[in-house]
Amino acid sequence: MNVPPRHPRDYGGKFTVKNLDDGSPIVEQIVLGGRLLLITEKCTYAIQMADQIDPGRTNPALPHNFQQKLFDYGVDSDLLCRSLLHAKTMFRKEFQQVDVESARQFSFDFLGELLAMDEAARDFHAAEAAAIEEARGHNLADGSLALPAVGNVRTLCKTFAQKADHGAGALLETVRLFYGAKIDWSEFQELVKDRYGQADNFYKVIELTVPFLQMIRNARNCLEHRNVDGATTNDFTLQADGQIELPSIVIDFRGSIVERCSISAFMAEAIQKLLDSFEMITVHMCAKNTQPFAGIPMTIAPLSDGHRRAWRVRFAYGSYSADGQFFPCG
Secondary structure: OOOOOHHHHHOEEEEEOOOOEEEEEEEEEEEOOOEEEEEEEEOEEEEEEEEHHHOOOOOOOOOOEEEEEEEEOOOOHHHHHHHHHHHHHHOOOOOOOOOOHHHHHHHHHHHHHHHHHHHHHHOOOOOOOHHHHHHHOOOOOOOOOOOOOOHHHHHHHHHHHHHHHHHHHHHHHHHHHOOOOOOOHHHHHHHHHHOOOOOOOOOHHHHHHHHHHHHHHHHHHHHHOOOOOOOEEEEEEEOOOEEEEEEEEEEEOOOOOEEEEEEHHHHHHHHHHHHHHHHHHHHHHHOOOOEEEEEEEOOOOOOOOEHHHHHHHOHHHEEEEOOOOEEEOO
């Protein structure tokens, strides 16, 4: 009896991550949207198998797998650990009844915007430093002063605000999985207050985070529409006392107030606050909706320093022993 030859993809194999600039080990993996995400200390990669590209196996010459670097951020990045790895830990079907795959995908979208914000902030800070260095070399013998200039600061701020608003939007879509498809931030704040009470820690978190998230939307609206005077941006400016002020931003629109501050400081603070908002809202949201596991009541609590270093996240599901010790559920 003639036995047809085995397809090349039926055989086992191995592969390595081909990035000479990385060289760090794979320490985390997540299946997301039909792709395997491999996370090293420095980078994040997406892996797809040949059968995903060619399920009919019409092309036996295809490589067994395809890899693509997504981010120059890995587990050494606090931004990645407190968003994507945090989502992997929180959004688990064992403990939540919502669509955890969608929640993880929204978290991945959030991460993408957050990292784009981080890169934009780094680029802006570098442009500031380069402008200052260039201005130092100008000759002032004729009595004039060459001010440093980043150039086009309003557009750079607009781009940053767009990414921040997209990130906040991904967080809001996650909230809607738990509390309704039409809810906005103001309605969410009222819902949390009515359902859990103003003394509840969840409401205290929302009371702090929602004004910031609304400010991000208002900042984007101001910066995108030049007929709105709610946001003022300036490049380097000379003050009457002879001091040169760094590029700055002021926001006063629909109740959102940002006092005059440097754009670099504004960007850095926005990144940190958006990350804090994501982590704390999702922690409390999941805690309020946690289901028992195998009949055992579960809760979410902060991890000890040892578990935090091993898991690379700050919170996890688990249960308390009779003596009050928290045991995380891996």
